[in-house]
Every structure is written in C-alpha cells, then in structure tokens.
Amino acid sequence: MECKDLREMVVSHSSGDLAGEGRVLVESHLSGCAECSELFSNSNEVWRLLGEWEEIEPGNDYVSEFWSRVEKEEARVGFWSSLWHSGAGWKLAGALASVLVVGIFSLVIFTGDPGGNVVADRDVQDDMLLLELDSATSRDTTAALEIYGPWDGGIDVVNINGNGGFN
Amino acid sequence: MESDIELMLRTKSGDDGAFSELMRRHYKGVVNYIYRFTNRRDNSEDLAQEVFLRIYRSAGQYKPEAKFSTWLYKIATNVSLTYVKKKGNNSLSLDEIDDSGDATGNPALDIADDIIYRKEIMGVIFEAMESLPEREKVAILLCKYEGLSYEEVAHVLECTVGAVKAYVHRGRMKLIERLKPYLSEGGDYGV
Numbered sequence: 001m002e003c004k005d006l007r008e009m010v011v012s013h014s015s016g017d018l019a020g021e022g023r024v025l026v027e028s029h030l031s032g033c034a035e036c037s038e039l040f041s042n043s044n045e046v047w048r049l050l051g052e053w054e055e056i057e058p059g060n061d062y063v064s065e066f067w068s069r070v071e072k073e074e075a076r077v078g079f080w081s082s083l084w085h086s087g088a089g090w091k092l093a094g095a096l097a098s099v100l101v102v103g104i105f106s107l108v109i110f111t112g113d114p115g116g117n118v119v120a121d122r123d124v125q126d127d128m129l130l131l132e133l134d135s136a137t138s139r140d141t142t143a144a145l146e147i148y149g150p151w152d153g154g155i156d157v158v159n160i161n162g163n164g165g166f167n
Numbered sequence: 168m169e170s171d172i173e174l175m176l177r178t179k180s181g182d183d184g185a186f187s188e189l190m191r192r193h194y195k196g197v198v199n200y201i202y203r204f205t206n207r208r209d210n211s212e213d214l215a216q217e218v219f220l221r222i223y224r225s226a227g228q229y230k231p232e233a234k235f236s237t238w239l240y241k242i243a244t245n246v247s248l249t250y251v252k253k254k255g256n257n258s259l260s261l262d263e264i265d266d267s268g269d270a271t272g273n274p275a276l277d278i279a280d281d282i283i284y285r286k287e288i289m290g291v292i293f294e295a296m297e298s299l300p301e302r303e304k305v306a307i308l309l310c311k312y313e314g315l316s317y318e319e320v321a322h323v324l325e326c327t328v329g330a331v332k333a334y335v336h337r338g339r340m341k342l343i344e345r346l347k348p349y350l351s352e353g354g355d356y357g358v
Contacts, residue, residue, distance in 0.1 A: 008336055008340070011340050011343075017336075039343070042343045043339055046342045046343050046346055052288055052289075056208055057195070058195055062215075063191065063194075066187075066220070067183070070220065070223065
C-alpha cells in the first residue's frame, strides 16, 4: 500500500482506533516510512496541543443563580402558566367561553332591527340599479315607437296611451 | 451514588434537589463545551444556564431512553449553534481572549511571555477548530474535551459510530495541516 492510502489509517492509529491486521499493517509501514512517521507524531502532537486550550472555571454560585433564573422565568410567564398547570386555567377558560356565548345571545335577542331604518350600501346600489333600469326602459320604449312614424317634437305619451292615438 | 437517570427521574417527580445535583455534576463540562464552541467566555455560563433551563422545563416529558449526558450535549450543541448563527461573526480578536486563567506555576518561564503564548495558542486552536465542518468540530470537542465515547457522540450527532470515527480522523488530519507551524518546534511549547 502507498502512503496516500494509509494516511487516514495512520491518524486512526494515533487515536488508538486501529486493531488487528490494520494495526499490524500500519505499524510495519511506519517503521520504514519517515513521512508517515512524521504524520503519526504530528497527529499525536495536535491532540496534545488541543489539550492546551485551557478550561474555564464557572462561578461558585451557579446553582443558586439557576434557581433564581427559574423563579424569574416563572414570575414572568408565571400567573398564566401556573394557572394552566394547576388546571384552574381550564375552568377559567370555560367560564370565559360561557360569558362570551351568553353575551352574544343577549346581543342578538335584545338588540333587534331599530325600525328598519338601517340602510346598507347594498340597498343604495339596488335603488340606483332600479332607477337605471327604469330610465333604460323609457328610452327603449321611445326607440321602439319610432317605427310608427315621424314624430315632431316631444311625444305626447298621454295621447298615445289615452284616447286611441294609434287609431 | 445515584445515576444521572435516577436523578432526572426524581426531578421529573418534582425533586428540585436532584436537579441541583445533576447541575453540580455536569455544569462545568457544559460551560467549557459552550466556551470552546463559541469562544465567548462571557456568555458561556449564561448559555449553560439556558441549556439546564431547557432540560428542567422538559423534565416532565423525560424518558430514560439514552444516556443523560448525550441528551445534555445534544441540547448544548443546539444552544451553541443557535448562538453562533445568531451572532454571525463569532470570532474574537486575540485581545478579547481572557487571560485571567490560572498561572502555569512554571518558574522557568517568563510570566508575560506565557500569557502572550497562551493567548496566541488559544486563538490559533479556536480558528483551526472553527474552520472544520460543524460535525467534525462537534465530534472532536466532545471526544477530546468532554470525554464522550464514540457511541455517545453518535447519539448526540444522530449518526453511526463509524461516521463519528471518520469525523474525528478527518478533522484531526485537517488540524494537522492548519496547526503545522505550531508543531514544527518538536512539540515542546513550554507550558
């Protein structure tokens, strides 16, 4: 095997992860290869160097700090959270829902239509539509009547509809 | 001595004293893990408290399916990752690296040189670690510093043991390249 094929195994060996044939193979290769021996010692050295990254010591009162943080969090979320966890929250939610339902029913029952005076936009639109329809009908009627001859000036609708104007 | 799982089950049943004991056992490890992950000494205790707060809050749903420490470090990894991503650029200048650590006690070394050296080496190691892919970094941090086994790291990373070994070995090879200038002096760094 060539060095490039053994590099990862050499590092594995330095981690103590090689056993059996692999270990024998790498050890025999290392005894005759300066480059891989250097890699092996560098791998060990890197691990030792990482050990120089010093630890830090936490403060002595971390346990009490933790519990005061828990208390603060509970106080913040506090009232509602404890309400839910105690089961009282469900009762309160039920009571609020009941009040809401009763309120809605009361509104429907006691506040009816105050004399039909409420005019919605839709009502206004309907009225305008009717007016337009009425006006269009009048124009159409006039146009349709043109086939009965030349009309001078305005049309006396009373005559037409009245005393046999078409006779 | 009670196991972590027993303590967690006691916590679940409302015994806060059991949770305090769990904190005493693991707090320092979590603080240091977060510190090495984020390179922020000032925030590491605050984030560690956040980790324990999350565990405490979810104690009610705790099921002893895996080792407590793997659960703990999974949460610590998530908290650290969230912090790092939120902060964006988390690298510190060498001046920001705290130098209030314990003295080495080696009388042969000049104290000022030692402080400069330690500042430099910590910054260099952090940068080298930071350059690794996330999984390689987490695997090395947990194996090297927190003493977790490959199996435990596999639980944290939700992968196979073989994958963890590959992460560690590949990461180690990359670190050799990046830290080469610091290895060339024969490994005697005088600390």
